[in-house]
Amino acid sequence: MAEEDLGRIHTEVDGHLMKIMVDREKKRNSFTPEMMNALGAALTQLDEEPDLWVGVLCAKGDHTTAGLDMPRFFGPGAQRQQRTESQVDPFGLGRKCCKPLVAAVQGITYTIGIEMMLAADIVVAADTARFCQMEARRGIAPFGGAHFRYVHRAGWGNAMYHLLLCDEFDALRAKEIGFVQEVVPAGQQIDRATELAKTIAKNAPLGIQATKQSALTYVEEGEAAAIAAIPEFRERLLATEDSREGIQSFIERREANFKGR
Amino acid sequence: MAEEDLGRIHTEVDGHLMKIMVDREKKRNSFTPEMMNALGAALTQLDEEPDLWVGVLCAKGDHTTAGLDMPRFFGPGAQRQQRTESQVDPFGLGRKCCKPLVAAVQGITYTIGIEMMLAADIVVAADTARFCQMEARRGIAPFGGAHFRYVHRAGWGNAMYHLLLCDEFDALRAKEIGFVQEVVPAGQQIDRATELAKTIAKNAPLGIQATKQSALTYVEEGEAAAIAAIPEFRERLLATEDSREGIQSFIERREANFKGR
Amino acid sequence: MAEEDLGRIHTEVDGHLMKIMVDREKKRNSFTPEMMNALGAALTQLDEEPDLWVGVLCAKGDHTTAGLDMPRFFGPGAQRQQRTESQVDPFGLGRKCCKPLVAAVQGITYTIGIEMMLAADIVVAADTARFCQMEARRGIAPFGGAHFRYVHRAGWGNAMYHLLLCDEFDALRAKEIGFVQEVVPAGQQIDRATELAKTIAKNAPLGIQATKQSALTYVEEGEAAAIAAIPEFRERLLATEDSREGIQSFIERREANFKGR
DSSP: OOOOOOOEEEEEEETTEEEEEEEOGGGTTOBOHHHHHHHHHHHHHHHHOTTOOEEEEEESSSOSBOOBOHHHHHSTTOOOOOOOTTSBOTTSSSBOOOSOEEEEEOSEEETHHHHHHHHSSEEEEETTOEEEOOGGGGTSOOOSSHHHHHHHHHHHHHHHHHHHHOOEEEHHHHHHTTSOSEEEOTTOHHHHHHHHHHHHHHSOHHHHHHHHHHHHHHHHHOHHHHHHTHHHHHHHHHTSHHHHHHHHHHHTTSOOOOOOO | OOOOOOOEEEEEEETTEEEEEEEOGGGTTOBOHHHHHHHHHHHHHHHHOTTOOEEEEEESSSOSBOOBOHHHHHSTTOOOOOOOTTSBOTTSSSBOOOSOEEEEEOSEEETHHHHHHHHSSEEEEETTOEEEOOGGGGTSOOOSSHHHHHHHHHHHHHHHHHHHHOOEEEHHHHHHTTSOSEEEOTTOHHHHHHHHHHHHHHSOHHHHHHHHHHHHHHHHHOHHHHHHTHHHHHHHHHTSHHHHHHHHHHHTTSOOOOOOO | OOOOOOOEEEEEEETTEEEEEEEOGGGTTOBOHHHHHHHHHHHHHHHHOTTOOEEEEEESSSOSBOOBOHHHHHSTTOOOOOOOTTSBOTTSSSBOOOSOEEEEEOSEEETHHHHHHHHSSEEEEETTOEEEOOGGGGTSOOOSSHHHHHHHHHHHHHHHHHHHHOOEEEHHHHHHTTSOSEEEOTTOHHHHHHHHHHHHHHSOHHHHHHHHHHHHHHHHHOHHHHHHTHHHHHHHHHTSHHHHHHHHHHHTTSOOOOOOO
16 A cells, blocks of 8 residues: 655755755645645744754745645544644744745645745746635635735735636736746746845845844834834844944955854 | 706626616716715625625716715715715725725726725726826815825835825826726726626635635734634634535536535 | 045925935945934924925935945944934934925935935936845844835835845836836936926925825824824815815816915
């Protein structure tokens, strides 16, 4: 009897970069509960290890994901998943990853694939990418945050267009409405995402993390909270070794060599 | 003595669709208090009747509306309008319609015309459409929500551009800043809006309504509230007949036949 | 011994317009604490004098600004700047200017240059404009509001792209993400900004200010607060002389002549 293919999440560390690859290629990377947990664990590792500065989230094969493997989540015998509160949530609905995350997508990128990509920071799409938030076509609605992430990215009208029609849209449209930052020929999306991640990793990691965290404060708590947060992170950053290295490298007209301290 | 033309709101039900047409064509559909009340009543009917799933809001003739019929609202002898709190507000400032609303606009679409279109969900514009939020040119300011809907849709800079200049802009610009989702040749805007409404009506109505309602929660109360709302609507939708029909139709590889239960 | 060039802020009043020009051209307009204070004073004057209706913020020479003159702000001997709470803050983090502000930018427009431009209302960019939020490249992070203004304007993905990569982007990209409203050939940006300001100054100033103030209410306090503010500013504006002049000029088919009363 063949072993069930429940999918895997491969991780690979290269310097300050962590590459996280979804792999259940034969099933178009449709997510099992096991994969979701493993992805949460990988993102938690990225978030917690001080020497990991940037993550790349990608998927094996021609397609990002066909969505949830519904029977394994909701079918008879499915174990009800308890979200582990202490783990980073791939949908950004619970604990968030405070390190930058660059996502690469290609081909079929349906439902939760869009929601996880929008919960990341920067998205590189292959020109083959096809997006569809089709839950309402199947009798339900998006449960992974699409209902507010679409509105944040695209504004009410464009958000409602795709959420209510459940239409399929392509990479150029996704770029137009701010879901995707770069569109590249298929096959280059992971390399390009990695390149962007490496550029980010050259910047001061504490400065980058403070930027992301304080932007999250804005998104979660509004403008007044985002303004109130400035003095604290300003003092914290001005006191770092990296801030001195930044000024020194500027004076010496050389590239800075940041340590994350 | 000729009877005064105070305008009409025609409504027409076709299956799960409700078409709502503004008609005071000879006065370029400028709104009287009577029309505003009738429009509120029509939207309330759409919101309340379970068998109505999607609305189409449109206007008769070459122009959407020249705006308010000012003397009838503010002139001597004008009766002060009391907003009926229990009725759906066409501007979305009071009670909101929780069913999807697709608007079609053409030609002159001034002041309240823009505000009502932005209070709808999806907008199809004829290529003749001309927009102008001109209140400050006339000594006052927009009172129907433009001051915040422009900012939500277009961001501060683009919003201030049109709100402070009171310039006229066309359908392509309106699409660029997210006010309009599709631009079509003049004369096709109502048909195309109806087509979109029919596509929406094929999706599970409870899923669609939950999506719109939870997106409204985000807009009104922010991200944390939008996240907190998920478990409730998730449980509610997973327990519907339509969610079972969705899975069944998927297994049987046929179109789903939703009932709104 | 040559006198130190600490920079100047020139102001010039032309009718209801106030032009504010940053000038430390030989140092690419890098800001000293003295310039920052003088800019705050100029914006406070614009905000407070009833006959000033619109401001134009611009910079002398080929470049908007290279950013802060770091040694003068953070170096040894730098006096710690106390933000004067009673003055308008050029970054819009404290007291805000309630009059419209049109900014013109050109060439190098780095760090605080972007932040001040985003704290203004409308931006005209020369086609030479080059933007870079490069603080994290130098070991720190943006302290002037970029972390939330980018997100507001461009949405999470595009904001993170530029904030985390610290890349340089041009005027067309800035327009694409809503940072800039018009791009003009270099040399025309100040004239064009002045032209826009003059158009705004033709509109009823109290209507314009109410529009900006109520839009700020939305940004600071959310949709419910923006809706709750309507009746007050509606009553206030309908009672002004300018609102009567607006209706009268409409009836007489002539341009309105507003007084700001």
